[in-house]
Amino acid sequence: TVDRISSISNEMQIITKNGVESEYLDLLSRLPNDCLMEIFARLDHNDHDEVATLSRRMCTLSDGSRSRCAKILVFGLEILQERRRELHFTMRLPRQKIFLELKDCTGPWDKLKKRNEGDVKDYKSHYTSELQVISGSVDGCAKPGEIIDRAAAILSKFDFQSLQFYSMCIDDHFLTWFEQIARTSRTLNNFGLMKCFFDDAIRSDGRERLLSSLSLARPFTMCLVFCCDASFIDETFLRNYAKAVPFAHLGIFNAGQSRSLLFASKGLGESLSQLGMFSMPRLVINTDWLLSPLLKRLRHKTEGTWHFRTTRNIDQREIDTAMGSDMKCSSNGNRHTIELADANFKLDLRFIQDNMVATMWNIEAVFQYA
Structure with missing residues (x-):
């Protein structure tokens, strides 16, 4: 004994x-x-x-x-919502493979259980073989909000480096949970909303709650893809995020990009010069205000890419007038290369006519070492 x-x-x-x-x-x-x-x-x-x-x-x-108590550090959590009442949860760890057993909707969700690799259903094809997973699912035997509340209860013991939500309905239960994560997480570095949408009951204050939580969480990499209008994402949010997380990676996309354009004010470009990777097709920056933040971003000598819209093309004469003595430029049609003379660092700038809005141009700016 x-x-x-x-x-x-x-x-x-x-x-x-x-x-x-x-x-x-x-x-x-x-x-x-x-x-x-x-x-x-x-x-x-x-x-x-x-x-x-x-x-x-x-x-x-x-x-x-x-x-x-200190929370258990986990590489990432991914939640896929296949139907309004069906969620799949996957936690990823670098060295362990265990199964998050979410009991039926009337029972406690408090068991972590090892499973063989063949027993873990792969709900998304992008899971890579080198990352082992914890996986579980809940079907339609409970109300959608009840599922989120119960998931939040058991997952509260973990601190995630990455949070990814797929096809999620953003409702009051989801916002309450994410507000808690934003307040308590010490390690959140990557956040994504992929093809997500808002519940019909969520009004403008709910969208403001989401932005407030994102500003509080401040992940270094953030990708937001909405299946709805994203006009609630405004200049104030972009300015605050760029200031709080220098050289962050930010992507914002939504359905109907051309119907919800955000026309930037003159000062926004200067704030965006702090971002490393930035893609927001619905953002329109006046070309007259564009060169200053581009050249300022170039002098940071940090690699990254920008994608957004501008009001017109730009020519080499304008670039030559704006750039300093420490730079040199070569142009070929709508493509320009601006180099820092003493740093082996360059900006590749390309303008492409917008197929959806004929009066606008798409800009691709790549900051990289030569």
Whole structure:
């Protein structure tokens, strides 16, 4: 009995170091009942009273201290919503492969369970072989909001470096959960909303809640793809994000790009010069205000790419007038290359006529080492 307990104790310590629970979660359940009975039979009544009291106190202290405990660091969480009442959850870790077992909608979702590779259903083809996964699913036996609330409860013990949501309906339950993540996460570096949309009940204040949470979370890489109008993303958000996260990677896309254009004010370009990778097809910047932020961004000597719209093409004469003595430019039609003379760093600038809006041009600006 003593050897058996010692063996299980050592195994629990090894697993605890990895931050992941065992195949059956509770290793003590593998001890035969008669073995445990033998241990407790050696105690007297006073000992039993003390054990019971200690157990209750430990439970109380455990519950009270849980909010201050360090969270388990996880590489990423991906949630795919196939139907309004069906969600698939996948957590990715670099060295462990365990299954997040989400019980039926009436039961507790509190089990982490190991599974063989063949038992984990691959819901999305982009999962790579070198990243092992935790996966689980919930079908339509509960209300959509109830599913999100229960998922948030169990996933609150983890701190994610990456959060990716696919085809999600953004409702009040989702916003409440993400607000909590934005307030508490210390490691969120990558965030994505892929082909997501807002619930019909969500009004303008709900969209403002999303922007506020994104500004608070401040992930370095952020990609937002909406299946709806994204006109709620305004200059204020772009300015604040560019200022808070220097040289961040930001992409914003939505359905009907040409119907919800955002015409930038004169000062926005200067703020955007802080961004590394930036793509927002619905953003239109007046070409007259464009060269200054482009050249300022070039002098940062940080690699990256910009994509947005402008009001017209630009010629080499304008570039020669704007650039300083530390630069040189060569042009070929609608394509220009501006180089820093002493830094081996350049800007490749290309203008393409917009097929959807004839009066506008798409700009591609690539900042890179020569």
